[in-house]
Amino acid sequence: MNTRKTFGLIGAAGYIAPRHINAIKENNGQLCAALDKFDSVGILDRYFSEADFFTEPERFDRYLYKRQRNGQPLDFVSICSPNYLHDAHIRMALRNGSDAICEKPLVLNPWNVDALQQLEKDTNQRIYNILQLRLHPAIIDLREKINQAPADKIYDIDLTYITSRGKWYYESWKGDPSKSGGITTNIGIHFFDMLQWIFGKMEQSTVHMHEANKAAGFLHLKKARVRWLLSLDFEDIPQEAKDKGMRTYRSITVENEEIEFSGGFTDLHTQAYRHLLNGQGFGLDDARACIELGHHIRNSQIKGLSGDFHPLLKQ
Structure with a gap:
């Protein structure tokens, strides 16, 4: 049985994305698809050259939906997008059958946490924050x-x-x-x-x-x-x-x-991924x-x- 976890990535061209990509690789994960409105993402070739890449969130959302409909949702979607988009991107992940791994700050306002807790219950998915x-x-x-x-x-x-x-x-x-x-x-x-x-x-x-x-x-x-x-x-x-x-x-x-x-500090993201893959992630x-x-x-x-x-x- 293949236990290799599958990942998507939102925000592949940013400062923090390489730490997430490396953490996925170091923990034997497979990055299947990435999204960023900027296409300067050559770093993917170093780790996951076979990953699908999207510059439009609507097409990435469709990709996630098709995987879920076919019974193969991604295990996780890692979110490295601008802070104010975290909430929307977490919701995209959970609606399509994936758990979310999100950079700090998870969201900007306390009431967003309350709404996401309800979404966890509605979808039976989990949200993790990188608190390295x-x-x-x-x-x-x-x-x-x-x-x-x-x-x-x-x-x-x-x-x-x-x-x-x-x-x-x-x-x-x-x-x-x-x-x-x-x-x-x-x-x-x-x-x-x-x-x-x-x-x-x-x-x-x-x-x-x-x-x-x-x-x-x-x-x-x-x-x-x-x-x-x-x-x-x-x-x-x-x-x-x-x-x-x-x-x-x-x-x-x-x-x-x-x-x-x-x-x-160099490998704390790798440790954070290992931590959550072992069932000890920060929620x-x-x-x-x-x-x-x-x-x-x-x-x-x-x-x-x-x-x-x-x-x-x-x-």
Whole structure:
């Protein structure tokens, strides 16, 4: 009996797609078809040159429907499309008899999660979110350490994530908050999920700054007080990092102790696929907290530099 899983891919020409394509290959999957309105997808030749390719969603939808009608629906459809299209593409997958594997953010609004949960029940299919930081060894070790500490311990945390982006970013869908969710959802969602997974859900949130290219605030989680800063501005990178030629800087300190997790990212998508193929994928309930927090921050009143704010804001 052939147990090789079959996949479709929506968003084959984007930044994150190669990690999904490689993960499918490394987990002995077969990519049968891909969809992207852009046709610069030569990367498919490196992994799955035999895959069908579509530039129109209507034709891809028909392909999925015909497979389902013939009793051979794809096992999974992996979704790497722009954030605001995730909900529609998840629905396309489930309606055609496939489970969905979706990049972060799963959706932009909490009520979309409720509707997708109903769709899971209606179709008897599953929706998985790629929450790969939960599989990073350093993050797993930190979570175990926190779980073994006294239950009433509250940790002081500084989170800094600066990833330089050029002018193209603001002209693309990523620069449109209605499509990307803005900086806090588009690049912060990874960390908001990770922090709540380790330290518990949000109890209070203050936003000190929220602009197109940077945002900062304070979170009170069940077990932590977090000062956070996200930026797309190269000038915000510390000088010592610039001197090393770095265009991305990430730092998490817990009680003034740096948590080193800059490495170990290369195969996390492969691990995430292996994880879900073994029946341990992260579903809608896992994704809900970070979606709720992203939505809350996006719609919060900006307080300015008052209270406990991130130290880099002093600059």
